[in-house]
Amino acid sequence: MPNFTAVQSPTTHIAFEKLASRLEGEVSTDRATRILYATDASVYRVLPAAVAFPKSDADVAAIAAFAAEHHIPITARTAGTSLSGQAVGEGLVVDFSVHFGNILEINPEEKWVRVQPGVIRDDLNRALAQYGLFFGPNTSTANRCMMGGMVGNNSSGTTSIRYGVTRDKVIEISAVLGDGSTAVFREVSPQDSVKRASESTREGKIYAGIAELLSRP
Helix, strand or coil, rough: CCCCCCCCCCHHHHHHHHHHHHHHCCCCCCCCHHCCCCCCCCEEECCEEEEEEEEHHHHHHHHHHHHHHHHCCHHHHHHHCCCCCCCCCCCCEECCCCCCEEEEEEEECEEEEECCCCEEEEHHHHHHHHCCCCCCCCCCCCCCCHHHHHHHHHCCCCCCHHCCCCCHHHCCCECCCCCCCEECCCCCCHHHHHHHCCCCHHHHHHHHHHHHHHHHH
């Protein structure tokens, strides 16, 4: 395994201090923390420049805006159980497992649940069991993997043939985009999709980009 090579410049360190002053949560730049987050369940090791622990939606938006301003890549991370290196990166690792682990709402009548990305899959199913419900995708790491990672990876597992993969179970996602703006992604009509694609926002550019991709022969 090669040695770590990533280094921080004094200017970068000062920038992260400024970011930390804007957040309710924390930003860590010490080498010990960075080494801890340089690995996940894969064989890859990438030393990040810093690790952020947001406490609120406003923190996440501030982190995204800061990263865009300073051209720093973001790696969003929950449990880090991925086997292909998805949870490591040389920029800013954002850990949602610490402060974003709440089940926000369960609607047993309509059979949906609203969760934060740091909710562990098996913990969710224990909460749903009293209503005779469960979240279908069943990965081999279900006792520790988290919902944010399952959405990001479109996780499946042993029950996916019958109950579907994660994307089949997503109704809506409240997201912070790369420039710090927010958007809610859900099923929309073709007319609404065209309208959104005409907007000059980051969300509009996403819709326009998808339309362009899908229009290719």
